[in-house]
Amino acid sequence: xxxxxxxxxxxxxxxxxxxxxxxxxxxxxxxxxxxxxxxxxxxxxxxxxxxxxxxxxxxxxxxxxxxxxxxxxxxxxxxxxxxxxxxxxxxxxxxxxxxxxxxxxxxxxxxxxxxxxxxxxxxxxxxxxxxxxxxxxxxxxxxxxxxxxxxxxxxxxxxxxxxxxxxxxxxxxxxxxxxxxxxxxxxxxxxxxxxxxxxxxxxxxxxxxxxxxxxxxxxxxxxxxxxxxxxxxxxxxxxxxxxxxxxxxxxxxxxxxxxxxxxxxxxxxxxxxxxxxxxxxxxxxxxxxxxxxxxxxxxxxxxxxxxxxxxxxxxxxxxxxxxxxxxxxxxxxxxxxxxxxxxxxxxxxxxxxxxxxxxxxxxxxxxxxxxxxxxxxxxxxxxxxxxxxxxxxxxxxxxxxxxxxxxxxxxxxxxxxxxxxxxxxxxxxxxxxxxxxxxxxxxxxxxxxxxxxxxxxxxxxxxxxxxxxxx
Numbered sequence: 001x002x003x004x005x006x007x008x009x010x011x012x013x014x015x016x017x018x019x020x021x022x023x024x025x026x027x028x029x030x031x032x033x034x035x036x037x038x039x040x041x042x043x044x045x046x047x048x049x050x051x052x053x054x055x056x057x058x059x060x061x062x063x064x065x066x067x068x069x070x071x072x073x074x075x076x077x078x079x080x081x082x083x084x085x086x087x088x089x090x091x092x093x094x095x096x097x098x099x100x101x102x103x104x105x106x107x108x109x110x111x112x113x114x115x116x117x118x119x120x121x122x123x124x125x126x127x128x129x130x131x132x133x134x135x136x137x138x139x140x141x142x143x144x145x146x147x148x149x150x151x152x153x154x155x156x157x158x159x160x161x162x163x164x165x166x167x168x169x170x171x172x173x174x175x176x177x178x179x180x181x182x183x184x185x186x187x188x189x190x191x192x193x194x195x196x197x198x199x200x201x202x203x204x205x206x207x208x209x210x211x212x213x214x215x216x217x218x219x220x221x222x223x224x225x226x227x228x229x230x231x232x233x234x235x236x237x238x239x240x241x242x243x244x245x246x247x248x249x250x251x252x253x254x255x256x257x258x259x260x261x262x263x264x265x266x267x268x269x270x271x272x273x274x275x276x277x278x279x280x281x282x283x284x285x286x287x288x289x290x291x292x293x294x295x296x297x298x299x300x301x302x303x304x305x306x307x308x309x310x311x312x313x314x315x316x317x318x319x320x321x322x323x324x325x326x327x328x329x330x331x332x333x334x335x336x337x338x339x340x341x342x343x344x345x346x347x348x349x350x351x352x353x354x355x356x357x358x359x360x361x362x363x364x365x366x367x368x369x370x371x372x373x374x375x376x377x378x379x380x381x382x383x384x385x386x387x388x389x390x391x392x393x394x395x396x397x398x399x400x401x402x403x404x405x406x407x408x409x410x411x412x413x414x415x416x417x418x419x420x421x422x423x424x425x426x427x428x429x430x431x432x433x434x435x436x437x438x439x440x441x442x443x444x445x446x447x448x449x450x451x452x453x454x455x456x457x458x459x460x461x462x463x464x465x466x467x468x469x470x471x
């Protein structure tokens with residue numbers, strides 16, 4: 001206890017994370033609304049703040065905790081779309097829709113950054129569900145019979161085609177999906193709706209000005225409003241910089257005005273709703289954007305769209321100086337945004353860093369959590385459930401031997417990582433045991449094994465890995 005209290009003692013440098021109103025009875029409980037009070041949720045101390053010392057290069061050590069699940073039932077998958085939801089009992093779930101996978105042998109036949117090629121053909125999209133409490137994924141097969149389900153004003157739709165580069169948002173028991181592409185159908189422009197309780201797809205009659213077909217766009221939501229920004233229209237060979245909103249209650253699309261600072265058109269970036277604004281970061285653009293000339297540009301600036309003034313503002317945060325990237329993930333956490341991973345084709349580098357943007361002060365900090373974190377990767381699926389950031393799948397460079405020749409290819413993952421933003425007492429104690437280099441002989445074997453894994457992972461962090469192929 002003495003060591004724990006010492007570890008949790010207050011320090012001068014403080015990063016504040018203001019959360020929506022969250023039920024505190026369980027760390028895993030999911031906040032059902034994006035609005036609420038600005039109460040601080042204690043992350044590693046009793047003061048209600050995340051307290052840690054910041055080094056001169058703006059790196060915060062520890063305080064967050066990685067858990068790794070290698071056999072949770074998740075399939076090998078990249079460029080899938082993930083969202084969280086709650087059932088009527090308050091239990092939390094994640095749903096993963098679509099995505100793509102090629103095994104390592106197939107990767108040696110096609111270019112490392114090619115997603116489709118001869119392997120990604122037309123087939124029905126698949127849906128997988130994670131029971132957050134039990135950490136297990138199961139496949140959600142559609143029901144064969146219709147008569148047991150009341151679809152209300154909707155008619156049952158055919159199962160949409162498989163795709164990658166699409167986006168999803170959950171609202172009142174339904175998942176709304178937009179865009180994406182496969183190699184037979186091209187890009188999609190239909191608004192799809194998946195009913196979680198029945199497991200069936202529904203036709204949604206939409207009105208208003210909607211986006212065209214696209215993939216690689218970014219998506220976020222506030223209440224009933226879903227926002228879509230950017231993407232790539234393969235039929236026109238153009239990047240997009242438009243911002244659309246879709247009301248998931250009235251099924252109305254509208255195009256939002258583009259004013260303020262210029263935001264270069266892009267794809268495979270993130271857009272995150274926080275503080276009554278949408279924050280866009282990363283992605284791939286072009287020197288002649290919106291045209292595509294294969295001369296990539298990777299911008300490391302942030303852009304905020306104020307939902308009251310309807311204007312874009314370019315932001316250059318202080319603190320951690322990160323590199324531009326695409327195919328990363330992001331999640332809002334109170335007034336802050338947590339980012340992980342990504343890829344920069346100009347540098348031929350994958351990233352494994354975790355960094356947090358404070359949108360009150362526009363200050364950026366890198367975080368190096370305890371535990372065995374993911375290797376540098378891109379194209380993951382990710383969602384925040386309560387105080388846990390859940391990351392699944394993605395792809396990383398790996399070396400294989402084929403025909404007595406070593407080659408570096410992209411390996412698709414089927415594992416799951418959880419970044420605990422509010423570590424348990426057990427996890428906090430393990431942190432102190434490692435920091436104080438305490439003897440673990442008297443601890444149970446499973447705890448000794450966990451501590452050994454964490455100790456190995458607490459060596460200097462490598463936040464980037466090179467891939468010497470196109471992509």
